[in-house]
Amino acid sequence: MxxxxxxxxxxxxxxxxxxxxxxxxxxxxxxxxxxxxxxxxxxxxxxxxxxxxxxxxxxxxxxxxxxxxxxxxxxxxxxxxxxxxxxxxxxxxxxxxxxxxxxxxxxxxxxxEIAVPKPAADSGEAEKAAADAPAEVVAATGGDPNGILVFAGARPGEAPLYMQHAEEVGQRVAALGRRLVYGGGTVGVMGAVASAADKAGGKVLGVIPAALAPREASGAPVGEVVVVDTMSKRKDIMFSNASWLVVCPGGIGTLDEFFEVLTLCQLNAYRCRVGLLNTENFFGPLLAMMRHLVAQKFLEAETVDALVVRNTPGELFEAMESANDLVAVGFAKNLKW
Missing domain, CATH: 3.30.70.100 (Alpha-Beta Plaits)
Structure with a gap:
């Protein structure tokens, strides 16, 4: 009990x-x-x-x-x-x-706790929806899939502009009246995004695995925080709560999350608008590698072309407003999950 x-x-x-x-x-x-x-x-x-x-x-x-x-x-x-x-x-x-x-x-x-029995009869739709959704998603989301998901590093990086742009990203999410969804840490670039959104009066949902909390969290939590036991649950919750993705400078974890979104969109398992904040040309080498994949016939050009890449938060958010979702191309359009 x-x-x-x-x-x-x-x-x-x-x-x-x-x-x-x-x-x-x-x-x-x-x-x-x-x-x-x-x-x-x-x-x-x-x-x-x-x-x-x-x-x-x-x-x-x-x-x-x-x-x-x-x-x-x-x-x-x-x-x-x-x-x-x-x-x-x-x-x-x-x-x-x-x-x-x-x-x-x-x-x-x-x-x-009081045990509350199920009603004798109902349509069954609400029960089925609750059964299909992970418990953490139901508890955390409030049923809002229209947040802005931000991937960003847990370190501040070398260039001071990384943190400055991160703060502006948080402020712009709050100004749009949409919930910031992020990895739950309070340090580095991701922490700067969350703190700025929170200070600007925005809603913040952080999702962090228990194992990473001691490393990526320091001081008071920002906004609503959901602690999960696996990285996959973290991603499930973040993805289900956002229709935009903004990727800021970060390390292997940030790139892993970014490429998982690309993979899911490419396979028709997810769709969202995807923007790269190319501060100090941070993503220039990565984009060059992706163009190389296209040239070598390992990647469709449409996937790269659908990415919104801008050098400042202002330019990026303006472009995201009119951008298209990243969607599957070719045979994957017909995949059902």
């Missing part, structure tokens, strides 16, 4: 939340999501005051945080999570903050 927990923390000063609490909570958050296999949910939320709320209620809401926890069973909480070093360290820090007056109160509420 799933065991749940709601922890309600009220601080004295709203500024304490982002300046101190969230950074301190970060290690426990990432450890719980990445290293505890029986932790189903470990999230930090801010309550939203109702439109009819009084000034006092709005003030309390601005000073309140809610930690939502779900475990496969009570033992996963008591015997594993509560005995972890990050939990012990955070618990000691909470005690210090209460003593110093920075935290006004902490209320813990245990939740018992």
């Amino acid at each position: 799933v065991h749940g927990l709601l922890v309600r923390v009220v601080v004295k000063d709203p500024a304490f939340i982002d300046a101190t609490f969230v950074p301190e909570f970060s290690r426990l958050y990432w450890h719980s999501n990445a290293a505890e296999k029986d932790t189903l949910t470990y999230e930090l939320h801010r309550p939203e005051a109702a439109d009819s709320a009084t000034d006092a209620e709005r003030d309390e809401a601005s000073r309140t945080l809610v930690i939502l926890e779900r475990y496969t069973n009570a033992a996963a909480l008591k015997d594993v999570h509560n005995h972890s070093e990050p939990f012990k360290g955070f618990g000691a820090w909470i005690g210090e903050m209460i003593g110093a007056g920075n935290i006004a109160s902490v209320k813990v509420e245990h939740l018992e």
Whole structure:
């Protein structure tokens, strides 16, 4: 039986939340999501005051945080999570903050799952859709396939313009009112994209494998983060949530993701618009290699020609607006998956 927990923390000063609490909570958050296999949910939320709320209620809401926890069973909480070093360290820090007056109160509420039976009869369509979709996709997406997926490196790279352009990409995604979908890291080029989108008021969905969280995530998470156990699940969720792909400078992982999208589109298993942000001619050698593949009859020219390649974020996003999706050509047009 799933065991749940709601922890309600009220601080004295709203500024304490982002300046101190969230950074301190970060290690426990990432450890719980990445290293505890029986932790189903470990999230930090801010309550939203109702439109009819009084000034006092709005003030309390601005000073309140809610930690939502779900475990496969009570033992996963008591015997594993509560005995972890990050939990012990955070618990000691909470005690210090209460003593110093920075935290006004902490209320813990245990939740018992109620088994809800299926309705006696229905059309079966919703049940079939839920069964066909990976659980992580259903939980994370909210049913929005129109995000903008960005592939980018977990390192800043050599040229300063890589990070500058990354920030502009995040800002432009937010300005379009579309959700940024990315690999969930908070460092390097990908982290710059996500942070900029978040600061600009955009929605952000990050998807990160548990094994990569310690390497690619540092500090507080950005937006909504889904932690998965495999790279393939990461890609499944990202692909299902986007109709545009923007590829920024990055390493082998970025190129792997880019070529998987090309492969799926080429085989009629996926379709989206694909743009390369060619900062400092980063993708010039790669494009030359792809043209070589065309010349040697290993690749259709239509696939390369469909790529939108521009040198600046402004030029790229303008061109993407009127671009065509990358689709299968030749025999692959008729493939059914």
